[in-house]
Amino acid sequence: MTRIAFIGLGNMGSGMAANLAAAGHEVMAFDLAPSALETAVAAGCVAAASAGAAAENARAVITMLPAGRHVRAVYQDEVLQRAPPGALLIDASTIDVESARAVARQAKAAGFRFADAPVSGGVAGAAAGTLAFMVGCDEADFPAIEAILTPMARTIIRAGDHGAGQAAKICNNMVLGASMIAVCEAFALAEKLGLDPVTFHEIASQSSGQCWSLTSYCPWPGPVPTAPSNRGYEGGFAVAMMLKDLKLAQEAAASVGAAAPLGAQAEGLYALLERLGAGGKDFSIMLEMLRGRLGGLAED
Ligand code: NAD
Secondary structure (H helix, E strand, O other): OOEEEEEOOOOOHHHHHHHHHHOOOEEEEEOOOHHHHHHHHHOOOEEOOOHHHHHOOOOEEEEOOOOHHHHHHHHHHHHHHHOOOOOEEEEOOOOOHHHHHHHHHHHHHOOOEEEEOOEEOHHHHHHHOOEEEEEEOOHHHHHHHHHHHHHHEEEEEEEEOOOHHHHHHHHHHHHHHHHHHHHHHHHHHHHHOOOOHHHHHHHHHOOOOOOHHHHOOOOOOOOOOOOHHHHOOOOOOEHHHHHHHHHHHHHHHHHHOOOOHHHHHHHHHHHHHHHHHHOOOEHHHHHHHHOOOOOOOOOO
């Protein structure tokens, strides 16, 4: 049994902390929201009075927070002050690469081992313990990080040095965001051309248009029964979350002078979707916008 601090018990963190407790670890939990803390205690965690108090005497500290500014503040003001020397610090939030590298530098300078370890798999994966972790860390630290992450994971891959985990996450989600738009555009066009969308799905799934957005997460209801399109685009991966990741990708591209024009277009289209009131819906609702069926624009 290892004493692990878990800070940030929201949609993702609550399931992850519960899986660590279920694996027999002593999980010292903290969240600013009292209701989140209560849920964690009900799942077998121990409530701490602050992030710093949770980190005290912990062998490992895991954070699952909204954005870079929260992560910088929690490490600078609390964790680096109170965690014991040599503790393993793992930030699983999705944040900007620069914040990840800055916290890693501070943590190393203070004598800690640090990893950025963002995840893919969503709330369902967090609850089920089947997340994919993309880890940026010193090579020598990876086995110890892997051991801590295992109860929450199906896949754990070292992406490279500090910041590489965040880089992998935003590059992957840029592909996903753009590929979903391409698939939605194709369905909207197929419909207008009088081609049965389900027949189009069958053909494209076996042709060069095949991709994850089409065959595992189809935005047209029917062909993939588990996809959010069958549930009125509820649950799944929210438009607002996709928008956050695409903004991070554009910031990262600008910081290194990389051209990512399709990512920029995708960011603009998801921003429009959010403006139309769909920020909380699954991102595959892009199909409804491209069919002219959102925001009072319905044609039929
Ligand atoms: P969330 O908003 O549900 O949870 C964040 C939690 O952090 C909240 O409970 C909040 O009270 C807490 N918090 C904020 N500041 C704090 C502080 N200073 N000290 C302690 N607690 C604090 O968000 P989420 O959906 O759980 O996402 C968390 C991270 O995971 C984000 O970076 C997100 O981009 C990433 N992520 C989310 C998903 C998803 O599907 N939800 C998927 C992959 C990655």
